[in-house]
Amino acid sequence: MSAAKRVQQWATFARTWHIFDCKWQDPYQSAEVIKKYLMGLHKPIYHSMNDCGDVVVCINSREIALRGNDWRQRAYFHHTGYPGGATWTLAWEVHNKDPTMIIKKAVYKAMRGNLQRRHTMQRLLIYPGEEIPEDIIQNVSNQIRQLRLVPTRLDHISEEEVKKFPKVMDYPQDYVLK
């Protein structure tokens, strides 16, 4: 193999590191996107026997958003294997216990159950907050676009800006605000 072909191969099979911000994202819809990068489905060289998956770093997993009343209604099932060992844990309980668990399970569930799945999962790194170890953030060279815009809440906007914002009308002086 000539030198040119060798580096061409090296560049083709280079493992890219992506970052994904989970803030206000639906974990189940995000999982479908993250899965593609983890397995390398976005590459033209993809083949199921081909080790071409990338690494995805998820940050802010504590601030994911579930749909409807999923926090209260979605249950995560576990069975210890012993009689009477079945447990159903609600999503909010799981999330309180481990803020990375829901996104991890979502990605795991998005992939087909085969021998490759557990190895592919090793390439998914999840952090509950924004702080990532320095050596990991240095590897990252691409950002996966978020599926939804993160809404800005009124209490996050500074009081000055709120005051400056043009108003349609002013309340009368004697109007009692509850």
Next chain:
Amino acid sequence: MAFVRRFTPLLAKTFLNIPINTQGRRIHRWVSPTLIELKYREKKQGGKVINPRNTFLEWNLEAELYAFGKRLNEEFDSDLLLQAFTDRSYVIKEEMKQKEMEFDLKMKDNRELVKEGEKFMEEYIQLYLEAVLPKFPVEGIVGIKNHLMSESVLANISLHLGTKDIILAAEYPVERQILANTFKALVGALLQSSGDEQSGHFVRDFVITQLQGQDVNDYWHIEDPWTMLTDLMSKTGSELEPRLIGEVGKNTLLACYRVGLYLDKKMLSSGFGETVATAKEMAAREALKKIFATEENMYPINFKLNGIPKSTSDLRYKISAN
């Protein structure tokens, strides 16, 4: 009975369509031990005996030689063709035999034809490559020529032209060196029979076409591409600047860097590598390929140049001269 006779052809036709050699579902248990035993006996007898085709009873050397020329669509002089196929080892062997039997028959071997053919091929290939790769330096052209004139390439061509059985040599199967020499001798014989233009086309069609699908840069190893490139650029007076334009997995074993070379702030080439230094070197190599017009996506080499191309060596760029 009449009925049978009437429909016999039909019946025969239906039988024809039934495959006779139906393969069994399995390989029988006796097959392996039998093959092993046969192999063992063959080994005990001193290996597989290959009978040279030219020792067979109905072998007609004259007809074979005539057919050889006709197959290639070339006009060979029959005596010269026989001489081209006669190796030195065969002549020595024959002379020894003749001494024993006490008579003397003069035989010509192909040494002179080899020399003549080799000289012609060297010249022609050089000229041809200079014509089809106009920007490639002389050193590179010599590298490609040496590859084309190497024993392995010529022996391969010679073997596939069907010289293996026609060659008169002491040993059988013939060595690769003898195969290669015979090809050179064939060119020499053709040169004498049909002239240099015809033999030039012969060399073009059989030797130079070996470059099809090959990367010509592989045959010329550049020790220090960066120095060569900067030397080239210093003459034009333009500014060469390497920039790191991509990196992936910096702290991992699979780190990959991409370096781009910018000439007067315009991208010239880019190269990949596992370290920045390798990537820079590869970028320099890519840039040289671009300058020499031998990139990966170059237009295929023209194998249809007619006649003997004119020499352009004097105008051409030489690396060592600088």
